[in-house]
Amino acid sequence: HIVVLGSTNMDLVAYVERAPRRGETVTGRAFRTFPGGKGANQAVAAARAGATVSMIGAVGTDGFGGRLRAALEHSGVDTDLLRTVEGASGTAHIVVDDEGGNAIVVVPGANAALTGLTHGDEALITCADLLLLQLETPLDGVLAAARYARDHGVRTVLTPAPAQSLPPELLDAVDLLVANEHEAAALTGATDPRTAAHKLLDQVPDVVVTLGAEGCLYATRGAEPVTVPAPRVTAVDTTGAGDTFVGALAAALGEGRPLPSALAWASSAAALSVGRPGAAASMPYRTEIDAEAEA
Numbered sequence: 001h002i003v004v005l006g007s008t009n010m011d012l013v014a015y016v017e018r019a020p021r022r023g024e025t026v027t028g029r030a031f032r033t034f035p036g037g038k039g040a041n042q043a044v045a046a047a048r049a050g051a052t053v054s055m056i057g058a059v060g061t062d063g064f065g066g067r068l069r070a071a072l073e074h075s076g077v078d079t080d081l082l083r084t085v086e087g088a089s090g091t092a093h094i095v096v097d098d099e100g101g102n103a104i105v106v107v108p109g110a111n112a113a114l115t116g117l118t119h120g121d122e123a124l125i126t127c128a129d130l131l132l133l134q135l136e137t138p139l140d141g142v143l144a145a146a147r148y149a150r151d152h153g154v155r156t157v158l159t160p161a162p163a164q165s166l167p168p169e170l171l172d173a174v175d176l177l178v179a180n181e182h183e184a185a186a187l188t189g190a191t192d193p194r195t196a197a198h199k200l201l202d203q204v205p206d207v208v209v210t211l212g213a214e215g216c217l218y219a220t221r222g223a224e225p226v227t228v229p230a231p232r233v234t235a236v237d238t239t240g241a242g243d244t245f246v247g248a249l250a251a252a253l254g255e256g257r258p259l260p261s262a263l264a265w266a267s268s269a270a271a272l273s274v275g276r277p278g279a280a281a282s283m284p285y286r287t288e289i290d291a292e293a294e295a
């Protein structure tokens with residue numbers, strides 16, 4: 001059983017030839033909405049990968065709240081501990097231009113209410129095989145969850161996104177850190193992934209730095225870091241690759257697979273997602289991942 005504590009956002013995407021400058025109005029080609037947020041994306045990825053998943057989060061009383069909850073439930077994520085708080089849901093306002101570049105404003109909305117654990121959250125975490133955390137909800141809540149999990153012997157996986165430096169007490173409470181190159185650099189000041197991973201091992205026993213098409217680097221205390229290659233695919237849309245990777249990794253670890261084999265399986269899942277359009281929509285199901293992993 002996997003518990004995810006994290007964000008739920010509605011992604012509001014405008015497709016334009018080029019983004020407007022300050023004071024300017026441009027006409028867009030199309031507008032679409034997608035349920036997202038790193039927490040919710042990881043929860044969906046883990047559920048599709050075959051895990052039993054519960055989400056601790058918050059949505060608003062606006063029209064998006066119900067849709068965000070329904071999207072999680074549609075992928076089989078348990079939402080009993082997803083609170084509904086008065087006001088707006090989290091939103092990400094995204095402008096995508098014709099060259100594929102984007103500009104994004106994230107308004108946390110209801111996610112800002114996630115500042116600590118309820119007794120219900122604590123009871124759920126106590127029974128979990130694994131707790132997944134990211135940084136799109138207030139740090140106080142993330143820290144409280146990491147500490148509670150550590151004190152109750154529950155393994156914790158942190159994705160340090162959005163990239164930032166972190167209080168040492170958070171990293172000290174984490175068992176596995178999964179960062180992309182940019183996040184690993186923000187945490188350590190080292191742009192070389194091997195150097196960054198090495199520094200992070202001072203605080204976290206297992207570190208994975210994802211390297212896009214190059215796969216990922218796995219570092220553990222007392223051993224040389226190893227690279228796990230990514231399957232070769234034609235990338236169609238890499239949004240959500242990292243969340244798919246972490247969700248599938250969590251599902252495999254929750255079943256007791258050792259890290260190296262879980263990383264290979266997660267790489268297959270992430271490769272499938274980059275070969276198809278959409279973030280959550282492109283996340284693969286267990287049978288697809290198994291087929292890709294055996295290929």
Ligand code: ADP
Pocket residue numbers: 180181210211212213214215216230231232233235238239240241242243245266267270271274
């Ligand atoms: P993020 O999405 O957080 O920026 P990465 O770009 O490092 O993170 O991607 C996460 C994982 O997704 C990689 O470790 C890899 O397994 C997979 N991945 C990403 N891009 C590709 C690609 N072009 N081909 C194959 N796998 C990919």
